[in-house]
Amino acid sequence: MSHHKEPFSPRTAVCHSRYRDAEKHHSVCLYCAIGCSLNIYKYKGDVVGIEGDDESPVNRGRLCPKGSNTLQVVRSPHRVATVRYRAPYSSQWEDRPMDWAMDRIAQLMKVSREAGFQEKNAAGMTVNTCHSIASLGGSASDNEENYLMKKLFTGGLGMLDVENQARL
Template sequence: MRRWLNKWPLFRQLTGSDRLGLGSAVQSGRSRQMRARTENAEKVAKSICPYCAVGCGQRIFVSNGTITQIEGDSDSPISRGRLCPKGSASKQLVTSPTRERWVRYRRPYATDWEYLPLDTAMDMIADRVIETRERTWQKTDEAGAPVQRTEGIASLGGAALDNEENYLMKKLYTALGAVQIENQARI
């Protein structure tokens, strides 16, 4: 009978040393064997939440090359270890089995789409940007004044982008020599 009663947390709490029920009295056999996802992390990387412009700090726990947990960074002066529901779920952004890892691409004049690996698509984009920049580069204008620019590359940012994304896009396109850099919010 006592063995059967010992399975009840309330009985263990009343008869054992954990009277407040804050420790072993309320643990089941299963919960005693559970370990935190952060306990065996080989590496902890600091990052910033990707969802909005607040810039909440995150700690990313990695084991065997796989992200095991993402939680708020208590060292962050912005979020002080807290994350909103979207930030708390950001692990799903990178580890979800439904995450797209391929790019759908339709070649010029083709009628069907094909799947390309993301790395291949990124290389194709980089090659096209470099080729366009080289082909349309202007050292001087019509009057002979130095301009060091390209008019073959332009950017139109969207209002859905946050300040940090717009800032980085502006830096990238300026470094490429583009002069047509605009944002939907200004138009």
């Protein structure tokens, strides 16, 4: 693939890229198994742009709708930074920090796992399984997230009830 580096005309010679002062980093899109190459532009420590890498033989600079909106994941002003929590028997919702929610989920999973963990089956064989927790995943998670969830839930927690609709 030939990439023309010189301006095509005097008019374009005075034009500048919108990322001219930004640092360019290469990465791979995480949304699916194709592995499209990305150019990530950072200016003063902030991500200012994400584009497909036109030198990549995989995607040749093109990105699907998920990949082309990767910048939204990083910089969207609508990105949720807290969780909504309603205590048992309460009619009021309250905002809680994400760290609180993660700690709460970990505590509840520990209690459920301990209550439903089966070390041996009826025949006395070691099974180390847990039927009291289930996991449902989806294609909105990227490959790496789905892989880690599967490894954590089946290998780490002994869960058998793990399902995912992303089976491409």
